[in-house]
Amino acid sequence: MSVPESLFFFLDPNRCIGCESCVQACSECDTHKGHSMIHLERVNRYESPQTIPVVCMHCDSPTCAEVCPADAIKRTEDGVVQTARKPRCIACSNCVLACPFGVPKMNTDYELMMKCDMCYDRTSEGKRPMCATVCPSQALFFGTHAEIQALRPRSRSLNTFQFGRQTIHTKVQMMVPREAPVMHIDVAAAWHDPQGEDEQDDPMLSAALFELPVLSN
Amino acid sequence: MAAAVGLATTALMVVAILIGSRRLAHFDAALVGYTFATLFATFGISYRFTIWLQRPPTAMYWKRGWQVFLRPDSLGRNLVQWLKRLGAIFFANSFIWRRGISRGAAHWLVMWGCILASAITFPLVFGWIHFEFTDATFQSYTAVMFGFPVFSFGIHSIPGYLIFHGLVWASFLVIAGVMIAMRRRMVGHDARALQRFGEDFLPLILLYAVSVTGLMLVVSYKWMNGYAYDFLAITHAVTVIGTLLWMPFGKLFHIFQRPAQLGVLFYKDAGRRGEQARCVVCSQEYASLMHIEDLIEVERQLGYRYDFPEGSVDHYQRVCPRCRRLTVAAVQTQLWASAAVPAQPEISAPPSHS
Numbered sequence: 092m093s094v095p096e097s098l099f100f101f102l103d104p105n106r107c108i109g110c111e112s113c114v115q116a117c118s119e120c121d122t123h124k125g126h127s128m129i130h131l132e133r134v135n136r137y138e139s140p141q142t143i144p145v146v147c148m149h150c151d152s153p154t155c156a157e158v159c160p161a162d163a164i165k166r167t168e169d170g171v172v173q174t175a176r177k178p179r180c181i182a183c184s185n186c187v188l189a190c191p192f193g194v195p196k197m198n199t200d201y202e203l204m205m206k207c208d209m210c211y212d213r214t215s216e217g218k219r220p221m222c223a224t225v226c227p228s229q230a231l232f233f234g235t236h237a238e239i240q241a242l243r244p245r246s247r248s249l250n251t252f253q254f255g256r257q258t259i260h261t262k263v264q265m266m267v268p269r270e271a272p273v274m275h276i277d278v279a280a281a282w283h284d285p286q287g288e289d290e291q292d293d294p295m296l297s298a299a300l301f302e303l304p305v306l307s308n
Numbered sequence: 309m310a311a312a313v314g315l316a317t318t319a320l321m322v323v324a325i326l327i328g329s330r331r332l333a334h335f336d337a338a339l340v341g342y343t344f345a346t347l348f349a350t351f352g353i354s355y356r357f358t359i360w361l362q363r364p365p366t367a368m369y370w371k372r373g374w375q376v377f378l379r380p381d382s383l384g385r386n387l388v389q390w391l392k393r394l395g396a397i398f399f400a401n402s403f404i405w406r407r408g409i410s411r412g413a414a415h416w417l418v419m420w421g422c423i424l425a426s427a428i429t430f431p432l433v434f435g436w437i438h439f440e441f442t443d444a445t446f447q448s449y450t451a452v453m454f455g456f457p458v459f460s461f462g463i464h465s466i467p468g469y470l471i472f473h474g475l476v477w478a479s480f481l482v483i484a485g486v487m488i489a490m491r492r493r494m495v496g497h498d499a500r501a502l503q504r505f506g507e508d509f510l511p512l513i514l515l516y517a518v519s520v521t522g523l524m525l526v527v528s529y530k531w532m533n534g535y536a537y538d539f540l541a542i543t544h545a546v547t548v549i550g551t552l553l554w555m556p557f558g559k560l561f562h563i564f565q566r567p568a569q570l571g572v573l574f575y576k577d578a579g580r581r582g583e584q585a586r587c588v589v590c591s592q593e594y595a596s597l598m599h600i601e602d603l604i605e606v607e608r609q610l611g612y613r614y615d616f617p618e619g620s621v622d623h624y625q626r627v628c629p630r631c632r633r634l635t636v637a638a639v640q641t642q643l644w645a646s647a648a649v650p651a652q653p654e655i656s657a658p659p660s661h662s
Contacts, residue, residue, distance in 0.1 A: 104637040105644060121497030132633050143637035157610050158603065160365040161565055173502060177407070178562040181569040183576075185365060188595055188603055191614065192636055193629030202403040202569070212501030252636070254624045256613035265640055268647035278624075278632075279616065281639040 092215035093169035097235050100209060100220065101248055102146065103266035106230035109133070109142030113222035113231055120221045122208040123174060128196065129207070129222055144230055146222065147172060147194045147207035148252075149262035155186035155195055155206075163204070170262040171211055175204040191254045191278070209262075239266075251275035310362070314355035321350045329435025330455045341545055342433045345552040352556025357564055364609035366568075368602050373571025376578035386574055393570055410488050417485030418515060425478035429548075476526055479519035486516045511559045517547040575599075587628035588621050589635070594628035 111131055118127040130145040153172045156164035163179035164186060166172045175186070182202040186195045195206040210220035214233070223233035232239060239248065248264035253275045265276060325343065329335040335343075361370055377386050396402045401419065405412030431437040431453070442448040442460045449468065450460045461467040470477075489512055493499045503509070521544035528537045555561065579596025587594050604625050607614060614624035621627070627635065 104640055122501050124498060130630075130633055132630065132637070134634060134637070141641075143634070145633040145637070154607070154612060157612070158365045158606055160363070160369045161568065162360070162363070162366075176507075178559060179565060181566070181572050183369060183572045184595070184599070185603060185606075187629060188599065188625070189607065190629065191624065191632060193632035200403075201407045203407070208502065212497055215501065254614050255616045257624075265636075267640065267643045270647045271643045273643065276636070276639055276643070278635055278639050279619075281635045281642060282619075282621075 094171060094214045095217050098233060099236065100263040101232040101239050101266055102263055103230050104143040106228045107142045107144050108228045109140065110227060112225040112227065113144050116221035116225040120210045121212045122210065123205050126205060128205060145192065145194060146263065148192050149209060151260040154189045154191060158185045158189040160185065171209050173208055174206050177203060180204050191259060245269050249276055253277040255279065310355045310358035313358040314351040317354035318347050318351040321347060325434045328454050332435065334438045335435035339433045341549055345549040349552040349555045353564055356556050356561060365606045368606050369572060369575060372602060373575050377574045390570065393573060397569065410492050414485045414489035417481045421478045421481030421485060425475055428474045475522055479523045482515050482519045486512050507559050514551045514554065518551055521547050587631055588626045589631040590628060592628060600625055
């Protein structure tokens with residue numbers, strides 16, 4: 092079994108309404124039953140209700156797997172990066188600290204790294220992942236490119252990310268505006284305000300739109 | 309390098325067999341097939357182990373693990389901790405029981421069955437241990453290890469019964485563990501989605517085959533007057549030798565990898581006592597500074613370039629995982645804002661409506 096080549100996972104954090112349906116559904120995924128692998132982050136953009144769901148992006152060249160000293164993280168032939176293999180994982184947390192997207196979780200009780208497997212028990216049969224099945228705003232969407240284009244005519248998807256001098260290609264695609272003249276998502280761009288110095292003087296505006304968010308737990 | 313280590317380890321094993329069996333005086337030639345399979349496994353395991361240690365992350369934590377363990381100021385404490393952890397993690401498999409009762413039971417039974425069988429089989433095969441009649445009455449045996457008499461026991465005594473059926477008890481343990489593991493692999497949806505035949509089923513099948521054919525030998529000579537004993541002996545030998553030959557390449561290699569977990573725990577101990585890394589974004593502590601610096605070095609060795617040539621942040625590794633999650637989302641928001649269109653203008657409908 093493998094994930095059909097025509098199906099993709101599309102992520103659009105902008106659309107998240109913070110309902111936590113994905114968190115609940117994720118814990119029902121059979122590959123990590125009872126444990127939710129979704130990070131639903133709350134962003135306090137000066138009292139903004141914005142939340143963002145974070146799932147594994149399933150990198151083509153997964154840093155988590157490369158830095159694993161136990162060689163415990165494997166990637167399937169169809170590009171799904173799996174949770175650490177239980178006999179091998181030595182719970183060093185290298186993967187947790189190295190993932191550019193901040194995805195893996197260390198379950199200290201089990202001494203085991205766990206992460207999103209893209210519901211491989213479902214997606215390898217052509218079904219949608221649990222989170223995408225229940226997401227009411229379709230911030231998490233699983234389907235074909237034709238479907239997403241029909242649903243989001245002003246959007247397009249990108250799966251190339253830039254971290255410093257490192258380029259990472261992912262299986263999961265992120266939605267960006269069709270007009271955005273970028274070929275990749277430069278993560279460092281979030282650390283400065285492209286709108287000019289004047290607007291940076293307005294802390295609320297800059298934080299609301301462009302600054303790295305102020306965090307709250 | 310790896311081949312040289314493999315050959316050296318194998319040569320050491322040959323020397324140990326020669327010395328332990330008193331120049332093969334107590335070596336049983338009928339078991340020579342097992343011996344050569346063991347020597348092959350020794351070469352393969354040490355070869356693969358050496359290759360494994362050469363990977364940048366493994367090399368880093370292998371070196372660091374020993375460094376922090378052997379620090380003079382904490383060696384005593386580390387030795388005490390090592391004994392505790394050896395008991396809890398290795399002997400009791402505490403962390404596996406926490407993952408699930410059936411998972412813990414399966415692993416514990418298989419592990420102790422294999423340890424018991426290995427402790428009996430290898431010394432016998434290598435001629436390191438043999439049994440001699442204690443006296444002319446022929447009523448008791450003396451166990452002789454490396455040529456030295458160790459202890460005696462009556463042939464028909466309870467200790468004698470337990471010792472001579474040691475492999476039977478080991479087989480019972482392994483078979484029970486394999487059955488529990490097999491059931492979980494066939495019923496559990498998590499296992500069914502991710503498991504591989506070679507990685508997950510084959511070791512169980514091999515261990516089961518070794519145990520059952522071994523038990524059938526006992527059944528043959530005890531209750532069937534030795535019926536088909538030769539065939540069963542060859543079948544058992546094939547299963548054991550096959551398992552030994554496969555050991556360096558498959559899942560059972562984790563037996564040799566897994567002890568590294570203890571080194572990681574001491575690395576974490578040292579990290580907790582040392583300086584902590586603070587996220588350059590949120591200023592929260594998120595890991596030990598030693599770990600972060602080591603990881604940056606490992607990533608550089610692997611060819612990853614998460615560094616920033618300009619600016620106040622030199623490396624993306626200085627950002628904590630949570631701030632990374634927020635940063636990726638923030639830059640997507642920024643793209644929507646810079647495109648000067650409403651972030652969510654589209655009214656989406658289910659795919660079936662499109």
